[in-house]
Amino acid sequence: MIRSDILRDITPVIRDHLVVCNIGLPSQELHLIDDQPTNFYMLGTMGLSSSIGLGVALAQDKKVISIDGDGSVLTNFGTLPTIANNVADNFILLIIDNGSYGSTGDQPTYAGKKTSLTAVARACGCEQVVECKAEETKQVLEDALASNKMTIIVSKCESGNIKVPVITMDPVVIRDRFMTQVKS
Amino acid sequence: MSVNEKIVSDLVANKVEFVTTVPCKQLAGVIEKIDECKDIYHIPSNKEDEGMGLCAGAFMGGKRPAIIMQNTAIGVTINTLVTLTQYYRMPLPMLISYRGELGEPVACQVEMAVHTKALLAQLNIPTYHFHHEDDVNEFDAILKHTFMCNKPVAILTDASFWKGY
Numbered sequence: 001m002i003r004s005d006i007l008r009d010i011t012p013v014i015r016d017h018l019v020v021c022n023i024g025l026p027s028q029e030l031h032l033i034d035d036q037p038t039n040f041y042m043l044g045t046m047g048l049s050s051s052i053g054l055g056v057a058l059a060q061d062k063k064v065i066s067i068d069g070d071g072s073v074l075t076n077f078g079t080l081p082t083i084a085n086n087v088a089d090n091f092i093l094l095i096i097d098n099g100s101y102g103s104t105g106d107q108p109t110y111a112g113k114k115t116s117l118t119a120v121a122r123a124c125g126c127e128q129v130v131e132c133k134a135e136e137t138k139q140v141l142e143d144a145l146a147s148n149k150m151t152i153i154v155s156k157c158e159s160g161n162i163k164v165p166v167i168t169m170d171p172v173v174i175r176d177r178f179m180t181q182v183k184s
Numbered sequence: 185m186s187v188n189e190k191i192v193s194d195l196v197a198n199k200v201e202f203v204t205t206v207p208c209k210q211l212a213g214v215i216e217k218i219d220e221c222k223d224i225y226h227i228p229s230n231k232e233d234e235g236m237g238l239c240a241g242a243f244m245g246g247k248r249p250a251i252i253m254q255n256t257a258i259g260v261t262i263n264t265l266v267t268l269t270q271y272y273r274m275p276l277p278m279l280i281s282y283r284g285e286l287g288e289p290v291a292c293q294v295e296m297a298v299h300t301k302a303l304l305a306q307l308n309i310p311t312y313h314f315h316h317e318d319d320v321n322e323f324d325a326i327l328k329h330t331f332m333c334n335k336p337v338a339i340l341t342d343a344s345f346w347k348g349y
Contacts, residue, residue, distance in 0.1 A: 044267025055241020
């Protein structure tokens with residue numbers, strides 16, 4: 001399974017929750033597969049999906065799922081200790097770990113080599129960290145939502161992309177409809 | 185009321201409830217007061233762009249955010265300021281220690297000080313400069329202005345304002 005297969009699999013689970021989605025192909029794929037006003041698409045700023053999601057989770061009570069990638073977490077490595085030390089039990093960080101920088105042409109990341117993001121997250125102090133295979137992601141995500149515990153999921157999948165159009169929605173519209181859902 | 189107490193009191197009066205900080209020696213006193221304040225959730229960040237991500241999330245979650253950092257962070261955060269804070273039109277008061285100004289003992293700090301205002305001007309970020317202690321009296325109005333216009337706003341605070349450090 002590649003990232004878009006996982007996204008197709010999990011849309012019934014994430015549709016009813018606030019979702020912050022990583023820049024580039026992940027946001028474009030989610031937008032194509034199941035656009036929802038509860039989705040916040042990042043159009044710029046690589047690496048901050050987990051930080052934005054944690055901020056949303058700490059500010060209000062609804063559940064928040066940040067969809068991130070291994071490359072983006074490596075870009076913003078400082079996020080993992082911040083998450084570990086500011087526990088928000090309404091927050092789930094789903095790292096789709098395909099061992100590559102997918103949006104830029106599948107260049108390999110260190111997460112696909114010696115570095116284990118699962119081990120790093122645990123070493124940073126994150127208490128509930130689950131590594132799973134791509135096909136297990138939906139179930140692991142459902143379990144994490146049911147647990148009401150902050151969870152970091154590292155879903156190991158294959159590298160690869162589908163052809164998707166860019167998101168042309170205005171950023172203020174994306175932000176405004178997301179904030180309307182937060183308040184609803 | 186000390187300058188530090190005034191800053192925290194104005195943040196609270198303007199319902200700023202989520203503050204992220206990356207430390208600077210000049211900011212140690214205000215960071216300590218933020219940490220002690222029961223009306224503010226203080227979340228230290230490891231890097232300023234991470235902090236701006238946290239603030240963007242907190243704002244969308246319904247809380248007014250602020251970031252406290254050193255002017256060297258302008259060099260770290262330009263992409264985030266432009267493609268997140270400004271692109272999505274989000275408010276962000278940035279209380280910034282203006283290192284490298286008169287009284288600065290560390291020569292290297294001057295290297296970033298000479299670029300600070302030019303970079304902020306290039307980014308069209310409204311910028312205020314606190315040099316005298318009394319300048320803190322504008323802080324309340326600057327916060328109101330920031331949340332009125334939904335922009336990142338810089339408040340540069342130099343060594344003279346902090347009475348050395």
